[in-house]
Every structure is written in C-alpha cells, then in structure tokens.
Amino acid sequence: MKLKYFITFLWILVISTLPAQADFARGVVIRDQQIEDVFGKLMDPVIQAAGYPKDAVRLYVIIDPELNAFAQIGGQIFFHSGLILQSTVEEFLGVAAHELGHVVGNHVSRTVGIGGKVMTRSLVLSAVGGALMALAGSGEAAMGAVTLGMHVGERSFLNYSRGQEGSADLAAVKFLKTAGYPTWGLKKFLGKMEKKTYLSSSMQDPYMRSHPLDHVRMQALVRHTPADQPEVNAVLREGYEWVQLKIRAFVEPPAKLLRTYRDLKNPQHLMVQAIALHRKGQLGDAVSRLDQLLLMRPKDPYMWELKGQVHGESGQWTQARKAYETMRTIGLRTPLNDVMYATALEKTGKTPKEFEEAVTLVQAALSKDPMIGGGWRLLAILHGKLDQKGEMALALAEQALARGDAKQASFQATKAQKFLKKNSPSWIRAEDILSLGKKSP
Numbered sequence: 168m169k170l171k172y173f174i175t176f177l178w179i180l181v182i183s184t185l186p187a188q189a190d191f192a193r194g195v196v197i198r199d200q201q202i203e204d205v206f207g208k209l210m211d212p213v214i215q216a217a218g219y220p221k222d223a224v225r226l227y228v229i230i231d232p233e234l235n236a237f238a239q240i241g242g243q244i245f246f247h248s249g250l251i252l253q254s255t256v257e258e259f260l261g262v263a264a265h266e267l268g269h270v271v272g273n274h275v276s277r278t279v280g281i282g283g284k285v286m287t288r289s290l291v292l293s294a295v296g297g298a299l300m301a302l303a304g305s306g307e308a309a310m311g312a313v314t315l316g317m318h319v320g321e322r323s324f325l326n327y328s329r330g331q332e333g334s335a336d337l338a339a340v341k342f343l344k345t346a347g348y349p350t351w352g353l354k355k356f357l358g359k360m361e362k363k364t365y366l367s368s369s370m371q372d373p374y375m376r377s378h379p380l381d382h383v384r385m386q387a388l389v390r391h392t393p394a395d396q397p398e399v400n401a402v403l404r405e406g407y408e409w410v411q412l413k414i415r416a417f418v419e420p421p422a423k424l425l426r427t428y429r430d431l432k433n434p435q436h437l438m439v440q441a442i443a444l445h446r447k448g449q450l451g452d453a454v455s456r457l458d459q460l461l462l463m464r465p466k467d468p469y470m471w472e473l474k475g476q477v478h479g480e481s482g483q484w485t486q487a488r489k490a491y492e493t494m495r496t497i498g499l500r501t502p503l504n505d506v507m508y509a510t511a512l513e514k515t516g517k518t519p520k521e522f523e524e525a526v527t528l529v530q531a532a533l534s535k536d537p538m539i540g541g542g543w544r545l546l547a548i549l550h551g552k553l554d555q556k557g558e559m560a561l562a563l564a565e566q567a568l569a570r571g572d573a574k575q576a577s578f579q580a581t582k583a584q585k586f587l588k589k590n591s592p593s594w595i596r597a598e599d600i601l602s603l604g605k606k607s608p
C-alpha cells in the first residue's frame with residue numbers, strides 16, 4: 168500500500184448500502200463477472216495491441232444514462248451504462264480504443280479533482296471498503312456496486328484538448344486494426360455525437376464536452392476508415408448482447424422489461440424477466456425463470472451466479488450457497504465470485520472450518536482485486552466469528568484505509584497491535600498502516 172492511496176482521499180468511494188431489490192442509483196459503479204469477462208475478451212487484443220499486458224487496463228460500468236466514457240491514467244476506463252445500451256459492439260470497441268489512446272498518451276494535464284485541485288499524478292481508484300455483499304440483513308447486491316462519491320464523469324476528469332483527441336483517435340485506429348477489429352465504430356459513434364453539436368450545450372452528452380469534436384477530427388477518421396473492414400466474431404457479439412441485456416434488466420423499469428422481453432423460450436428473455444421479477448420482489452417467479460433458463464444452459468456459470476445473487480439478496484443463503492457451489496464446480500472462480508461464495512459461507516457456516524475457508528478465499532481475492540466492495544468488511548466479520556480480535560481490527564483498518572479514512576485506519580491498526588504477536592506479518596502490516604496514517608494529509 169502506498170501513499171497514493173491517501174491522495175485518493177479526495178476521491179472517496181462510498182459504498183452503497185442498497186437494500187434488496189433496490190434499483191441502482193446513478194453514479195454507482197457495478198461489478199459483474201459476466202460483464203467483466205466479456206469486456207476482457209473483447210478488449211484483450213486491443214490492450215495487447217497498445218503494448219500493455221491485458222490485466223493492466225480494466226473497464227468498469229457506471230450507472231448513468233448520459234453518454235460518456237473516460238479513462239484514468241492508472242489504466243481504468245469507465246463507461247456510462249447509457250453509452251453501452253446505446254452503442255453497437257463496434258461503437259463500444261471504438262470508444263474503448265479511443266479511451267485507451269488517452270491512457271497510452273498520458274493525457275492528464277487538465278485533470279481536476281474534487282474541490283478544484285489539479286491532480287498531477289495518477290488517481291488510483293481506491294480500493295473499496297464497506298460492504299454491499301457483506302452487510303447484515305437482506306441487502307446484498309452481488310452485482311457488487313460501489314457508489315462514487317460524486318458525479319464522476321464531468322467534474323473529476325478533464326476536458327481533453329483537441330490535439331489529444333486527434334492523437335487518441337489515431338491510436339485507437341491503430342490498436343483496432345492490429346487487433347483485427349473494424350475501425351468504423353468510432354467514426355459512427357462520433358458521427359452520432361456530431362449531430363448533437365447543434366443542440367444547446369445542456370442537451371449535449373458529457374462525452375462531447377470532455378472529448379471535443381471538430382471537422383478536422385472527423386475528416387482524419389474518415390481517411391483512416393477504409394471500406395473493407397473485418398467483422399467482430401459472432402461469439403463476442405453475442406457476449407456483448409448479454410451484457411447489454413443484463414445492464415438493461417437492472418436499470419430499466421421492471422414493468423417495461425416484462426412487457427418487452429416475453430419469449431419464455433429465449434434464454435436472454437428469461438434472464439431479463441428473472442432480474443425484473445427479482446427487482447419487483449417476486450422471488451418465486453424470478454427463481455422459476457432462472458430454473459427454466461438453467462435447463463437450457465446448465466453449464467452457464469453466470470446464470471448460476473445470478474441465481475445465487477437472487478437468493479442471497481432475498482435472504483435465502485442456503486439456496487444461494489448451493490447455486491454458488493454449482494457456479495464454482497462449473498469453473499467460475501474469480502476473486503469477485505470467491506467473495507460472493509465466501510459471503511454465503513459466512514451466512515450459512517456452522518463450523519470454524521467453513522469460516523477459515525472463507526477467510527482464505529477473501530484474503531486471496533483482495534490481494535488480486537482490491538476493488539471488491541465489501542471484501543474487507545466481510546473479512547472483519549469472519550475474523551470476528553473466529554474470535555481473532557487482532558485480525559478483525561486489522562481488516563477494519565484496511566477497510567478504513569481503502570475508504571481514505573486515515574484516522575479510523577490508525578485507530579483500528581493501534582487496536583490490532585494490542586492483540587497481534589509483535590513482529591508477526593499482521594503486526595508489521597498494522598505498523599505500515601500506522602506510518603501511512605502519519606503521512607496522510
């Protein structure tokens with residue numbers, strides 16, 4: 168953990184504590200393995216074409232109907248859900264490659280943080296403490312959501328200059344070509360934006376304000392978009408379709424979704440219906456749709472995950488655990504999924520062995536992916552159940568640190584040291600947190 172985590176003090180992620188079936192609030196960042204896997208498969212060749220290892224760049228979705236996308240130089244790219252819902256896979260790839268162009272070009276000079284402070288160094292998206300998944304009671308959204316403490320798109324990230332826009336476009340075209348993708352998506356997306364430039368600025372999408380568009384840019388893109396273009400393959404295209412439908416199912420009014428997606432022989436419609444019914448609190452109907460869907464796709468781990476989520480958010484942790492166990496048997500064992508399964512272990516476990524297994528899973532998950540909402544809190548609860556007071560306080564210190572709460576982090580680290588063996592790895596970690604606390608603003 169470095170000092171930069173404290174710089175993100177200004178960039179606090181507040182964990183959303185959504186009750187069961189709550190709709191996602193605007194500004195929430197969602198985590199979902201299916202979405203992240205599809206984005207990964209789509210973007211890996213583009214990221215590699217840009218000369219980065221594939222894990223160096225990650226894409227996240229923010230719930231927001233306005234069209235926008237932006238990058239942090241740390242390598243995170245954020246998409247508004249509205250942009251995904253309104254873009255084809257080719258347009259999505261074009262915009263993503265363009266954002267990657269900003270990452271590669273280090274386009275950050277005018278990045279302004281909260282409170283108007285210019286941030287000259289990387290804003291690392293802070294790891295999130297607090298909990299969605301680990302909250303007591305029924306409110307457990309497994310489509311882990313973290314709320315950004317502000318409306319991110321416009322205020323914290325910068326307006327790029329026209330020169331930076333042109334260079335990001337050219338980079339995007341180069342990456343897409345190398346990756347074997349069509350390049351016309353970016354041009355088409357910007358063409359749609361261009362039509363809106365005639366609207367009053369309040370009606371324009373934030374993307375237009377952050378990524379200024381002009382004729383020179385469009386002409387350059389036209390020149391770089393040959394008529395003969397490769398196609399995005401059918402598997403990737405279908406994956407993107409599932410992502411669009413999943414997001415749609417979580418953000419649009421359930422009644423409208425139930426009217427629109429009515430074909431009970433179509434697995435995608437069944438998924439949309441299950442999510443809509445779950446949001447309406449109709450657990451029995453939601454589960455019956457999922458069971459129908461799973462008869463058609465028994466090896467689809469994401470749908471088992473969804474079943475676990477629906478049960479867990481409804482407080483049925485025994486059934487949730489069973490669904491997660493099937494998901495794991497099929498092979499979905501990512502840090503995000505491990506934390507979900509560990510949550511079910513915490514809720515249903517009766518023996519120390521189960522809690523210890525959960526601790527191991529959560530620790531490993533957080534070391535690989537610190538951006539899992541609720542991870543540290545879950546760890547603290549598990550250590551509490553195992554009567555490990557020092558480790559529990561240390562987990563709470565990590566949670567506070569991730570939130571940017573230096574005072575609370577120091578308080579918990581001091582408490583942890585009272586229980587931990589001097590010079591043990593955990594004690595040393597608590598010492599590190601204390602010294603970070605002293606350096607923080």
Ligand SMILES: [Zn+2]
Binds near residue numbers: 269331335379
């Ligand atoms: Zn741009």
